[in-house]
Amino acid sequence: MALFDWHxxxxxxxxxxxxxxxxxxxxxxxxxxxxxxxxxxxxxMARWHNALQSLPDVAxxxxxxxxxxxxxxxxxxxxxxxxxxxENGLRGLMPWRKxxxxxxxxxxxxxxxxxxxxxxVAPHLADLAGRTILDVGCGSGxxxxxxAGAGARQVIGIDPGLLFMFQFLAVKGYLGQxxxxxxxxxMEDLPADMECFDTTFSMGVLYHRRSPLDHLLELKGTLRxxxxxxLETLVxxxxxxxxxxxxxxxxxxxxxxxxxSCPTLLRWLDRTGFRNARVVDVSETTTxxxxxxxxxxxxxxxDFLDPDNPSKTIEGYPGPKRATLIAEKx
Ligand SMILES: C[S@@+](CC[C@H](N)C(=O)[O-])C[C@H]1O[C@@H](n2cnc3c(N)ncnc32)[C@H](O)[C@@H]1O
Numbered sequence: 001m002a003l004f005d006w007h008x009x010x011x012x013x014x015x016x017x018x019x020x021x022x023x024x025x026x027x028x029x030x031x032x033x034x035x036x037x038x039x040x041x042x043x044x045m046a047r048w049h050n051a052l053q054s055l056p057d058v059a060x061x062x063x064x065x066x067x068x069x070x071x072x073x074x075x076x077x078x079x080x081x082x083x084x085x086x087e088n089g090l091r092g093l094m095p096w097r098k099x100x101x102x103x104x105x106x107x108x109x110x111x112x113x114x115x116x117x118x119x120x121v122a123p124h125l126a127d128l129a130g131r132t133i134l135d136v137g138c139g140s141g142x143x144x145x146x147x148a149g150a151g152a153r154q155v156i157g158i159d160p161g162l163l164f165m166f167q168f169l170a171v172k173g174y175l176g177q178x179x180x181x182x183x184x185x186x187m188e189d190l191p192a193d194m195e196c197f198d199t200t201f202s203m204g205v206l207y208h209r210r211s212p213l214d215h216l217l218e219l220k221g222t223l224r225x226x227x228x229x230x231l232e233t234l235v236x237x238x239x240x241x242x243x244x245x246x247x248x249x250x251x252x253x254x255x256x257x258x259x260x261s262c263p264t265l266l267r268w269l270d271r272t273g274f275r276n277a278r279v280v281d282v283s284e285t286t287t288x289x290x291x292x293x294x295x296x297x298x299x300x301x302x303d304f305l306d307p308d309n310p311s312k313t314i315e316g317y318p319g320p321k322r323a324t325l326i327a328e329k330x
Contacts, residue, residue: 004049006037009169013156013181024191032185036162048166051092052173056082058104061174065149068115069100069107070142072174078104093167095296098139101171111296113289114142117203117232121324124280126228128152131198134222137205141168141182147201148180157182158190193221203232204322207250212258216272223329229274234259235282235323240267244317251304251313251320262323274327285320 010033017026037045058078064071078086087106090096099110129151135144138157141164147155159165159182168182187205200222202215209215219229234256236244240263250256260268262279269277287310290301301320306312311319 004037004041004045006033010181010183013183016154016181020196022194022196025194028189028191029183029185032189036184042162045162048093048163051089052166052169054085054092055089055170055173056085058082058174061104063145063171063175063178065145068113069102070145070171071102072104072171074104090170093163093170095163095298096140096167096293097296098142098164101142103170108295109293110140110142111290111293111300114139115146116289117322118143118146120281120283121203121230121232122146122150124324124326125150125230126199128199132196133199133201134158134197135201135203136187136219136222137202137208138164138182139204140164141171141180143201143203144168144180144182145171148178153179155180158185158187160184160186187215187218190218190222192218195221195224197222197227198224199228199230201230201232203230203324206231206233207256207259210257212260213268213272216268216274220273220329225329227329229269229327229329230324231265231269231327232322232324233265235262235265235321236318237261237321238264240264246315246317249315250317251301251315252299253304259317262325265323265325269325269327273330275330277325277327279323279325281324283322285322 014026058074060074060076062073086103090103090106096108097111098114099108101108128147130153133147133152133155135157138144138159141157144155144157162184165182165184200219202219206212206215236259238261243258243260243264245258246256266277287302292300304314305319306314313319
């Protein structure tokens with residue numbers, strides 16, 4: 001199989017970062033991408049890369065970024081052979097967790113209705129038109145596309161998950177110059193204090209961080225003065241100061257560290273130097289929002305809850321509840 005040519009996919013965003021004065025980041029990225037793709041490639045990379053390459057070319061692809069599914073269409077349509085190659089290629093990139101997507105009539109019903117999260121968050125955001133955005137832990141980039149649909153000038157998502165990157169590239173491959181990029185790196189890999197983004201999102205990441213206050217400080221460092229943080233994370237009920245640390249797994253998830261109450265989160269934002277922090281939404285996650293589908297055939301939320309009491313996780317903790325908070329960097 002052909003080696004994954006990371007230059008082809010990432011040189012344009014590296015050039016953009018250089019042109020916008022982020023040379024510190026491009027220097028670090030070149031080393032990280034070389035390590036990731038050349039020195040130490042992931043065991044499944046050849047399979048995912050082949051699946052990506054098998055997708056048919058569509059010369060007249062169009063996209064609608066403002067529907068619940070990121071929707072690709074082709075006025076000329078795809079012939080049956082191309083439709084078969086499309087379906088097989090996309091199946092080769094399973095499991096699809098974050099979406100939904102509609103590739104020229106092939107609808108990918110993802111594990112998560114990520115559009116529901118967007119519908120909860122979007123009404124509370126400063127107008128995204130013309131903004132430069134960082135989406136930390138962006139998964140397949142579903143929300144990045146929605147941000148572009150809301151008029152963002154440039155969106156950069158970061159996520160260490162390589163399958164997510166290939167799923168992102170499956171969409172991006174049809175959209176050429178779209179101002180949306182996904183870099184397969186972690187928050188900790190970014191240089192400190194870049195202070196260049198107008199809005200930074202961290203959705204579904206804080207509870208995976210062993211040191212949540214450091215995560216908030218890192219996020220603050222990405223923002224220009226007056227920039228907006230959008231933080232979405234698992235919370236529990238409780239007074240200011242309260243935070244749950246699971247003994248081991250939470251809802252079968254590993255790497256879950258702190259589930260604070262909303263008043264605790266507000267205090268954390270205040271203590272890490274954000275201003276005007278407010279909770280704009282609190283929602284329980286249901287088995288309609290996160291579930292097994294034909295495109296994600298592993299266990300999902302219904303299997304992670306107590307069958308006798310679905311308001312609890314299988315470990316006996318309160319069931320998943322998520323809060324969205326918005327705050328500004330002074
Ligand atoms: C629960 S998913 C959330 C995805 C998406 N933001 C959403 O809200 O639907 C958490 C994501 O964070 C990513 N992640 C975990 N640790 C990270 C880190 N240190 N830096 C950046 N992303 C991270 C994971 O790979 C995963 O895709």
